[in-house]
Amino acid sequence: MRTVAGRTDHVVVVGAGLSGLACVLHLLGAGRRVTLVERDAGPGGRAGRTRLGGYLVDTGPTVLTMPHLADEAFAAVGDSLDRRLTLVALHPAYRAGFADGTWLDVHTDAEAMEAEVRRFAGPAEAAGYRRLRDWLTRLYRTQMRRFIDTNFDSPFALVHPDLARLAALGGFGRLDGRIARFLSDDRLRRVFTFQALYAGVAPARALAAYAVISYMDTVAGVWFPQGGMHALPRAMADAAADAGAELRWSAEVTALERQAGRVRAVLLASGERISCDTVVLACDLSAAHRLLGRAPRRPVPLRHSPSAVILHAGTDRTWPQLAHHTLSFGDAWERTFEELTRSGMLMSDPSLLITRPTTHDPSLAPPGRHLHYVLAPCPNTAVGPSAAAWRDLGPRYRDSLLAELERRGLDGLADSIEQESLVTPADWTAQGHAAGSPFSLAHTFAQTGPFRPRNLVRGLDNVVLAGCGTTPGVGVPTVLVSGKLAAARITGGTGRGIRPGTDTDDPPARPGSITRPDPDHPRCP
The missing domain is CATH 3.30.70 (Alpha-Beta Plaits)
Structure with missing residues (x-):
């Protein structure tokens, strides 16, 4: 894995979204001095907060999956997600209503979901669901370490036995066709393919490999942080401050000072200069390109x-x-x-x-x-x-x-x-x-994995990208991984999410979290 050359003692991270905050925590855990610079008055980025009268509104994502990825960032500084936040496991994860007036509760517990599918569509579909669940789990295990939670230096890094395993699982077929092998009910197929929209691709054209998002939604579990989704970046910022990061709010970066192929300082709109050894641009990809003065040349334009x-x-x-x-x-x-x-x-x-x-x-x-x-x-x-x-x-x-x-x-x-x-x-x-x-960018084949804009910037030895516009992509779990991968480019760590003493990529259980059912939800007719 390629890493930033030269000194990396002091890192300036630009952008306090989830990817930037995850990067800060992983850098702090590796012993780096970190200054976080954010143009807004507080953390969050897309996962922001606004007030409407007496209402507190999350301005960004509302669905939290794979919270263990956030916990990895807290653990990097000896902290924990459970210490900072109370998470509620949602049962059901979703309720789905259809044009014919029918309703389905989407459970992440296998037995509960099998029973619900049997009620909704009969025993054959319930059996198909169990086969689908098994396939989704195997797909996730094949992809997570090798194709999501990893830094690519070139497309040749794809050449690995896991690539053959992914192909054997049908990952390079079409998403809707693969799901149809398990479920014949059109309504059920929608529940397991609508996630392709998160990737910016229609299910009929999306790779079946993107069913890994469905695994996160329908198998691994959906959670809600007390205080709203904005409570997560707020907690990450608090942990970073407690671990020694310097947090600079309402500080907009307007330029990068360069010398001999390296960025030596970031310049703020206030006129202040912050010197650094390394920079992580965890802002929007278009903003990063403006600061860099150019976008990388690609054979086809980027598609959003x-x-x-x-x-x-x-x-x-x-x-x-x-x-x-x-x-x-x-x-x-x-x-x-x-x-x-x-x-x-x-x-x-x-x-x-x-x-x-x-x-x-x-x-x-x-x-x-x-x-x-x-x-x-x-x-x-x-x-x-x-x-x-x-x-x-x-x-x-x-x-x-x-x-x-x-x-x-x-x-x-x-x-x-x-x-x-x-x-x-x-x-x-x-x-x-x-x-x-x-x-951000759609997950077309030409914008996925090693073909997505990379997190190392060509022509500058000490600039790294993080966020949904670079690897691995869009979504709360993937931007958390993006921050970890950016930190690994600086520290030389693997960026892998396997905890010491474990041999599985399965998300760990969360015994410290509240797992109560939704109140006041009578079964729909």
């Missing part, structure tokens, strides 16, 4: 994932059919992905994610009130409406979303809203996200 419209709604009521996370599927499926990724049209029959964080933390809203987060995937600005167009389109689309949700059973939703915030591709663009997408 679809974007999203998010409606944060503080309401005076809620609806008993909602779980903590509810997937509301439209009747269309293939057409939806065509609209999102190719034709650039808004979903004509939307599939939506509705998250109600007050299910497990009522303190995020005023007494007797509820917080709902509605995510509607939409085309990015490279293939769909421009950022300027969204300024007029946004309010109309908000009204159509509310009308559609009321049609699907959330009666009175529009009238119940007391506080709200609508986020569109125009807002993502204003925050500096290329193509108006917070999900």
Whole structure:
């Protein structure tokens, strides 16, 4: 594995998102002096926090999987995730509603999910689910160490017996076709393939290897941190400060001072100069390229994932059919992905994610009130409406979303809203996200593994990248890994996530966490 040449005693990390924070903790654990520089007033990056009246709103991801990856970062400085946060295991992980009026609770416990599938679709599908679960587990074990939790120096690093194992598992086929080998019910197949949207690719075109995301969602477990998702980066920042990191908030980096092929200092908008031995750019990839003064040459342009419209709604009521996370599927499926990724049209029959964080933390809203987060995937600005167009389109689309949700059973939703915030591709663009997408680069084959923008910067001996735009990719688990891999480029560590004395890649159990079921969730008809 290639590493940063020369001295690495003092590292400046630019960006306090999850990847930057994970990198800081791993660097501190390896004995480096670290200064973290963040343009915002506090940590989080995409996993930020805003206030709407008396409501505390997470502005980024709402789904936490693989929390042991965060625990590895805390452990690097002798700390632990359980010491800093209380996690609630979500049962069900999701509730899925379909256009025909049926509902399915998605459990991560094998016996509970098998029973639910049997109720929902019969014994043959239940048996298919058990075979699928076994396949997902073997797929994850094959991929995690060799293809996700590793630094690639060239595509030749793929040549390994695990590559043959991945091929034997069907990982290079198409996702929807592989899932269809286990499940014939179209509704069930959606539950195990919608995750391809996280990777920015339609299930019909995504590699079956991306079913590893489904493993994280439907097998390994889904969790919620008390205090909301923003509590995770806040806890990581606190651990970093306690371990000796210097945290600089409201400090925007405007330039890199270079000499003889190395960055010698970062320059702040305030005029301050911070000298360093090494720099980690854990900011958005487009921002990193601006600081570097160039983007790497590639044979084809970078392709970005679809974007999203998010409606944060503080309401005076809620609806008993909602779980903590509810997937509301439209009747269309293939057409939806065509609209999102190719034709650039808004979903004509939307599939939506509705998250109600007050299910497990009522303190995020005023007494007797509820917080709902509605995510509607939409085309990015490279293939769909421009950022300027969204300024007029946004309010109309908000009204159509509310009308559609009321049609699907959330009666009175529009009238119940007391506080709200609508986020569109125009807002993502204003925050500096290329193509108006917070999900960065799509995981096409040409942008995956060693073909994704690498975390070492050619032409500069001491600059490393971290975040969703570099390896291994998009999502909370993968950006945590990204921070660890960036640190390994500096410290020479392997970056591997296997704990001493273990011989498995399976996520460890979390005996210290709360695992209570969702309250107030009667089974849907």
